[in-house]
Amino acid sequence: MAPAKPSERPAAPTTEVVRTPVEGACPECGRSDLKQYPVLAFGGWFQVVKCQSCLCSVRREPWTRLGWITLPEEGFL
Amino acid sequence: MTAAGSMLVGVDVGGTFTDIVSVDEAGLITPAKIATDPRSSDGPVLAGAAAVGVERATVFNLATTAGLNAVITRNLPKVAFLTTQGHRDIPDMGSISRPVEFLTQPRWRRSFGDANRPIVPRYLRRGVRERITAAGEVFIPFDEAQAREELRLLKRCNVEGVAICLLNSYVNPAHEQRLKVLVREELGDIACSVSSEVSPIAMEYPRATTTIVDVLMKLKYGDYTDRLQQGLKAAGFGGEFNYADCRAMLMPASYAMERPYRLVVGGPAAGVVSSAHFGGMIDDGDLICADVGGTSTDISVVLKGEPWVNPTFELEHDLNVSALSIDVITLGAGGGSIVSVSPTGDIRVGPESAGADPGPAAYGRGGARPTITDTALLAGILAPDAFLGGRMPLYPERARAAFEALETPMPLAERVRQAWAVGVHNIAEGIFNISVRRGIDPRDFTLMAYGAAGPMLLPAVLDVLALRRVVVPPHPGLFSALGLLSADLSFMDQRSAHLILTPEAAPKLDAIFKGLEESLRGQVKKAHGEVEFRRSFDARLAGQAWVTPLIEVGGGDITPEEVGRMQVAFHDTYERRNGNRFTRFPVEGVTYRVQAVVRSPKVAYPSVAPRRSGGVPAPAATVTLNFIYGEDVRAQVYQRADLCAGDRITGPSIVREEMSTTFAPRGRSLEVGAFGELIIT
Numbered sequence: 001m002a003p004a005k006p007s008e009r010p011a012a013p014t015t016e017v018v019r020t021p022v023e024g025a026c027p028e029c030g031r032s033d034l035k036q037y038p039v040l041a042f043g044g045w046f047q048v049v050k051c052q053s054c055l056c057s058v059r060r061e062p063w064t065r066l067g068w069i070t071l072p073e074e075g076f077l
Numbered sequence: 078m079t080a081a082g083s084m085l086v087g088v089d090v091g092g093t094f095t096d097i098v099s100v101d102e103a104g105l106i107t108p109a110k111i112a113t114d115p116r117s118s119d120g121p122v123l124a125g126a127a128a129v130g131v132e133r134a135t136v137f138n139l140a141t142t143a144g145l146n147a148v149i150t151r152n153l154p155k156v157a158f159l160t161t162q163g164h165r166d167i168p169d170m171g172s173i174s175r176p177v178e179f180l181t182q183p184r185w186r187r188s189f190g191d192a193n194r195p196i197v198p199r200y201l202r203r204g205v206r207e208r209i210t211a212a213g214e215v216f217i218p219f220d221e222a223q224a225r226e227e228l229r230l231l232k233r234c235n236v237e238g239v240a241i242c243l244l245n246s247y248v249n250p251a252h253e254q255r256l257k258v259l260v261r262e263e264l265g266d267i268a269c270s271v272s273s274e275v276s277p278i279a280m281e282y283p284r285a286t287t288t289i290v291d292v293l294m295k296l297k298y299g300d301y302t303d304r305l306q307q308g309l310k311a312a313g314f315g316g317e318f319n320y321a322d323c324r325a326m327l328m329p330a331s332y333a334m335e336r337p338y339r340l341v342v343g344g345p346a347a348g349v350v351s352s353a354h355f356g357g358m359i360d361d362g363d364l365i366c367a368d369v370g371g372t373s374t375d376i377s378v379v380l381k382g383e384p385w386v387n388p389t390f391e392l393e394h395d396l397n398v399s400a401l402s403i404d405v406i407t408l409g410a411g412g413g414s415i416v417s418v419s420p421t422g423d424i425r426v427g428p429e430s431a432g433a434d435p436g437p438a439a440y441g442r443g444g445a446r447p448t449i450t451d452t453a454l455l456a457g458i459l460a461p462d463a464f465l466g467g468r469m470p471l472y473p474e475r476a477r478a479a480f481e482a483l484e485t486p487m488p489l490a491e492r493v494r495q496a497w498a499v500g501v502h503n504i505a506e507g508i509f510n511i512s513v514r515r516g517i518d519p520r521d522f523t524l525m526a527y528g529a530a531g532p533m534l535l536p537a538v539l540d541v542l543a544l545r546r547v548v549v550p551p552h553p554g555l556f557s558a559l560g561l562l563s564a565d566l567s568f569m570d571q572r573s574a575h576l577i578l579t580p581e582a583a584p585k586l587d588a589i590f591k592g593l594e595e596s597l598r599g600q601v602k603k604a605h606g607e608v609e610f611r612r613s614f615d616a617r618l619a620g621q622a623w624v625t626p627l628i629e630v631g632g633g634d635i636t637p638e639e640v641g642r643m644q645v646a647f648h649d650t651y652e653r654r655n656g657n658r659f660t661r662f663p664v665e666g667v668t669y670r671v672q673a674v675v676r677s678p679k680v681a682y683p684s685v686a687p688r689r690s691g692g693v694p695a696p697a698a699t700v701t702l703n704f705i706y707g708e709d710v711r712a713q714v715y716q717r718a719d720l721c722a723g724d725r726i727t728g729p730s731i732v733r734e735e736m737s738t739t740f741a742p743r744g745r746s747l748e749v750g751a752f753g754e755l756i757i758t
Contacts, residue, residue, distance in 0.1 A: 053230075
């Protein structure tokens with residue numbers, strides 16, 4: 001879903017993170033339905049590439065929401 | 078003999094050993110102990126059952142910690158968790174409580190519990206688009222298409238079971254029920270637990286964890302129960318097969334399989350039920366129960382004949398299960414607790430334990446560190462040739478070598494004396510802390526001493542802590558397993574509804590309690606006989622965030638007058654637990670509970686005849702007690718089987734039996750009670 005402009009009220013009932021399609025096939029199920037998006041897990045924020053069919057995690061890298069700026073709550077794991 | 082003149086079998090499956098005990102028509106107790114096989118624990122149970130002659134039994138009661146061990150070790154089946162969209166991290170967030178020592182520590186993270194090792198991995202926790210308000214109205218309609226999409230995804234992930242917990246489903250379960258139907262349609266006949274059926278009570282976190290634990294236990298115990306039932310049938314058993322729940326109350330196996338979350342911790346509570354049962358026989362209802370094993374001491378309280386019960390328990394830190402459970406506190410102090418020297422040069426005992434392997438140094442199995450068992454051996458309380466009825470030799474020279482290897486300038490005598498004193502003080506301190514925390518005065522309580530090492534260590538606590546007396550029951554080494562033959566059948570149901578207790582609330586409260594009783598009546602079979610319903614409720618002062626649990630309610634119709642009595646009962650319970658009474662505040666009922674209790678055949682301890690000749694029993698031997706009194710002291714040794722009711726012995730003295738040794742310290746007197754119990758004052 002495209003993000004709404006700051007002045008607009010979102011049309012959808014819920015907001016969801018933007019998932020970017022990624023080239024390639026899933027090593028587990030072979031489908032080419034990979035998408036990249038940020039995930040907040042118990043280990044902190046991660047940028048992941050996951051198969052949308054079987055949820056296999058193809059890539060998972062630590063990520064910070066503000067780039068090189070690390071917030072105090074993100075720095076203690 | 079047993080109360081109903083029938084043979085009973087109780088089985089306690091522990092992490093290391095499976096204890097089996099049978100009591101036949103004549104009161105003969107037959108024990109068996111078999112190593113637990115963690116890969117297939119039904120094998121040892123069936124082998125043990127055959128060893129005690131299960132084909133003659135009418136009742137087979139089983140308690141197991143297999144569920145607890147599976148959760149702790151995360152040896153769990155692959156299950157999914159479905160919740161309201163946006164709330165799939167409920168299990169990680171927990172109740173947002175943290176240990177008190179970390180309250181001001183910003184770096185603290187949950188390094189334990191289900192945060193780092195979630196019982197359901199995050200990718201299998203899926204959100205469903207729906208929302209029901211706290212008033213039970215539909216705020217966001219249930220999105221069936223989206224739910225089906227998530228279920229198809231779970232099917233591709235090959236989940237074995239599904240736990241469903243939607244927000245506010247305890248008020249309106251419509252969306253959960255529909256989702257359950259969709260699970261059947263999309264995933265087929267797999268294990269499925271729904272929070273509004275499993276635990277329809279307020280607060281989504283304990284409701285979610287209870288539901289997840291329920292589906293895990295369905296998978297863990299389902300096949301296991303089938304295999305056991307078939308095995309018992311093949312062995313010729315045709316009686317009742319019951320499980321013991323977290324309160325050590327019994328449930329028929331078929332009923333238990335519909336709500337297996339109540340089985341997750343079945344074993345530790347059995348000793349408390351055994352104590353309450355035996356306490357009733359000797360007319361003593363106020364007990365502190367202490368089960369001293371090899372590694373730990375389990376302590377709990379029985380007040381006026383009833384075990385101290387909590388409405389929830391923690392499987393591990395902040396992993397809550399909403400089931401009635403006996404409050405058992407565990408201390409790291411037992412017969413195998415290791416004696417060491419602290420950095421400041423003091424003798425320290427525990428909390429590390431030598432365990433069963435290698436065990437204390439005196440076992441001669443390679444253990445090189447001294448333990449409390451080695452201390453008792455060197456002190457002369459334990460005899461090298463009388464341990465476990467003489468079947469297991471002890472080696473005093475190895476115990477001595479282990480003590481001599483401690484890095485301290487103290488002489489050996491002082492090392493042993495201090496080790497004994499510190500071991501006893503550790504337990505005394507634990508008992509004191511637990512009793513003070515519950516607002517009870519230990520001077521009014523009897524200490525029930527059981528477990529293999531309890532009768533040896535606990536009478537010495539009398540020298541440290543003011544207790545009324547110490548009672549060593551018959552068969553202290555088997556006392557927990559005998560607890561499985563001392564409990565009643567129990568069926569329980571509960572509901573949540575936030576209602577201010579006013580006369581106007583009476584019809585709603587009446588409908589809730591009668592609905593619960595009606596539901597239970599359908600579950601209790603007529604063959605079970607007469608049923609006693611026990612009502613209780615959890616409530617709070619209006620505005621409080623926590624509840625005062627298990628307030629008793631009278632039977633019959635809930636009239637406006639009865640609501641008034643419920644208010645008074647709340648304030649009484651609140652004052653007893655917290656020391657204050659706030660009668661001007663309105664009381665809000667939260668959870669309502671009904672237990673259906675069916676009397677079950679129990680072990681009845683035979684009475685012991687008094688000595689005809691009168692006087693003092695003749696000792697079997699005399700030994701010298703070394704070290705613990707700073708000088709050598711002579712103590713008389715008796716065989717428990719030779720003692721008669723009314724016998725009086727002066728301490729120091731030692732009473733030996735096959736699975737335990739009782740030590741009455743110097744200056745104490747020991748009297749034998751009507752059932753052969755040893756009363757030390």
